[in-house]
Amino acid sequence: MKKRVSFRLHLLPNRKIIATFATEQPNNNSDYEREDNSRFRTCGTDIARHDLFRPTAADSLTLQKTNNRLAFRMLRHLYVGQKQDTKLLFSPLGLSYALAMTNYGAEGTTKQEINSVLGYSNAEQMRALHHEMILSGAYKGTGGEKQQRSTLEAEQSLISNGTFDFRKDFVDNAREYYFADLKKKENAPSAFPITIRSRLNFTGIWASPFNPQETQLRTFTNGEGVKRQVKMMQQYYNKLRFADCKGYGMVEIPYTGGFKMYVLLPGKSLSLGDLVLRTDAESWRKDVAKLREHSVSLQLPRIDVSTRYDFNDMLASLGMPTAFTPQADFSGMTTDAPLQIGQVLQESTLKATES
8 A cells, every 4th residue: 555755855955965876777678779879979989889788687786786885985985074065966986987997007006905995806897887887878769859868978088198108908998998088188297197087977857757837936954954945846746666764764766767866855863964974885775675656745956066076085095095196006007107196086967957
């Protein structure tokens, strides 16, 4: 028997967001029979020439587990370190792509530390899974002028000075598996270290769009208990997956294309900070397993958040300090000059409107 649940969100927009995306992509190759190859591109690279298929359920689960472990470690670190009245938005999947691409050129302790942060030992398996996910995430569907499928397009770039050349096998791996853009910074000093950039562009289309005429100014309470008037979208669902977890509620809002947004609403007895600090990949897995279909009345603020992070300090703290020092070993990337990472940068944008 379905239970009707009223779910108003009080997480946003003034300080924190707890919202995650996941993909559940069945092994269904028929979705990748393309009529228009020009619609299937990522990072300016034509990927229609690849054999495209969705990751199997087992592959997708392996990648989700690995990504979630990194995600919650990052969340706790960034939450504790950020200032008040700032928004927290980052992509652990985008960081995984960029680091794994770079790690192909690492050796020795440098490589071991990066693998430890990423959370896996089988780099070859993860490279293949990353490749599958980049392809499937960027797929826009076939036919028609209006895009009906949500997409997640990954961009990775690596910037170096112009005094050395990358090894061919490193270049081939970065472009073939990660569609990366390798650049040289002209007129840089010879000691200029490498800069890693990642960006994920998510174009989300709700499986059940909100009616713009139902959007109204309503009172919103942020993580510090401050109330303000914001534009709140609203919709009644006959069936929406909801879970009443220990101290908070969770709702799963589906997009097209297999993507989902999970939104967490702490109860009166649980602060947002306590929820962040107590949640890890294992507790998250158990709570997601509690989701069941209910009738849900949902109110959700419009979301428009953009962030830019330098992850150097966080990554060193999480266990890969050597990569940022002169002791770094990236001899698999080039043997022309010693290299170290100067910056790991990420830009993320999240917008949620009625459509």
